[in-house]
Amino acid sequence: MGVISKQTVQKLFLLGIVEKFQNGVYGAKRLQKVTYFIEKDYNKKPFTFKNWRYGQFSEELETTKEQLISMGYLVVIPLRAGDGNQYYVLEKIIDRLNKLLETTLSGIQSIIERVVDEIGYLPEKKLLKYAYQDPLFTATELGKDIFKENLPDGGIPVPNLSDEDCEEIELSLNSEFTSSLLLIKEGMDRGKLDLDKVQRIGQII
Amino acid sequence: MELAHQLLQKYPSVKKKLNKQIEKARADPFHAGKCMREISHPDLQGSVYRLWVGGPKGFRMIYFVYRKKSIVFGVYVSPAVRKKFDYNKFPWLQNAIEIYNDFIKGDLSKFRLVDPAVGI
Numbered sequence: 001m002g003v004i005s006k007q008t009v010q011k012l013f014l015l016g017i018v019e020k021f022q023n024g025v026y027g028a029k030r031l032q033k034v035t036y037f038i039e040k041d042y043n044k045k046p047f048t049f050k051n052w053r054y055g056q057f058s059e060e061l062e063t064t065k066e067q068l069i070s071m072g073y074l075v076v077i078p079l080r081a082g083d084g085n086q087y088y089v090l091e092k093i094i095d096r097l098n099k100l101l102e103t104t105l106s107g108i109q110s111i112i113e114r115v116v117d118e119i120g121y122l123p124e125k126k127l128l129k130y131a132y133q134d135p136l137f138t139a140t141e142l143g144k145d146i147f148k149e150n151l152p153d154g155g156i157p158v159p160n161l162s163d164e165d166c167e168e169i170e171l172s173l174n175s176e177f178t179s180s181l182l183l184i185k186e187g188m189d190r191g192k193l194d195l196d197k198v199q200r201i202g203q204i205i
Numbered sequence: 206m207e208l209a210h211q212l213l214q215k216y217p218s219v220k221k222k223l224n225k226q227i228e229k230a231r232a233d234p235f236h237a238g239k240c241m242r243e244i245s246h247p248d249l250q251g252s253v254y255r256l257w258v259g260g261p262k263g264f265r266m267i268y269f270v271y272r273k274k275s276i277v278f279g280v281y282v283s284p285a286v287r288k289k290f291d292y293n294k295f296p297w298l299q300n301a302i303e304i305y306n307d308f309i310k311g312d313l314s315k316f317r318l319v320d321p322a323v324g325i
Contacts, residue, residue: 005293072246093245163287164261170292171255171267172243177292180301181249181269181280184308188271188278191308195274198318 002166003155006046009104010064010151011173013046015073015089016101016108020116024088026079027124031065031087032057033131038115039147040136044105048149051140055131060149067175100169104156211284212264222259226266227279230256231319234270234277253280262286 004012017035018025025031036056039045047058065087068074075088089097102109119127131137140146158166171177213220229237238254252272258264267281283290307315 005291007293090245093243096243167265167287167292168239168241168243168255172241172245174292174297176297178244178246178249180297181253182246183298183301183305184269184278184280185248185252185271187305187308188274188276191305192311193274193276193308194311194313195276195318197311198313198316200318 002158002161002163004100004104004158004161004166005155005170006149006151006153007064008170008173009156010046010060011068011073012097012101012104013108014061014064014068015093015097017112017116018074018087019089019094019097020112021120024077024086025120026086027084028062028065028087029054029084030120030124030127032061033127034115034120035061036131036146037119037134038108038111040134041111041115042105042108044108045147045150046105049146051137051142051144051146053142055128056134056137056146071173071175071178073173100158100161103158103160212282215284216264219259219264222263223266223282226256226258227319230254230266230268230277230279234268238266238268258282262288 014031014035017038018031025034033056035047035058036049039047039049047060047064049056049058051057065074069076073090073093075090077086077088079086098109119130122130136146161169212223226237234254238256240251241253241255242250244250244253252270253267254270255265255267258266263286265281265283265287266279269278269280270276271278281295307313
């Protein structure tokens, strides 16, 4: 049985939400609000949400979103000026993603589907009005946490995946790992890689 | 190289197995290790491989195949057996920045090329 880290579960969760939107998510604010209402109905909380200037907001979600974009899992299309971005998940990872998400956060898929269906496509003004009237939000002071992330620090055990499979998922969704490989590749592309200058050895000493 | 030395200082008995795996990766990079197909970035697809050093309870080696110059680049060797390290705690970027800077400057003194000449 393998284990998937908290950071990886956060990424799978966010991808799972974006994927449920038929034509991608229109705007970061929409993604924030929809994620908030999904977490509100679920016992495990992948992200901490606080009461912020524009309503329910998760800094961790923003960071995770940026990491997914940099790794190529989330695709961003800029909308007309002032309308923000549209976010997509690449088609080819969707099947695998859904299976993984259900294994790590059991029962979450049906909540995602319901919340996206109920509020995901509302016009932005209506969505924000709905979000600002949420009792849990109105009962929380500005700047304070509405709820805290509560995934286990040691990660989530995944009974039907081997250690090896979990390791691959971990590394593939590790943005530092991906960025470091891209940097090394860029160094090779742009650098002065004269192999004649490298000391040759028969084996590791 | 530094990672390999760290590993060998702590576990000298692994040396033979590590050399064997380097030789395997060097000789047949696309079949020696398991390709990390889950990596989504188009620039990395089909280029990153991992293999065991000392079997599935042993150490982990990750290499990158740079097709343009037929180089097999050893990216990582775990300093402990797989169960005892956390990928999220390894300073990937810090190491990559050093490697990047060395490549850009053309300073290859920290790298070694395992003969025959297809890998650094």
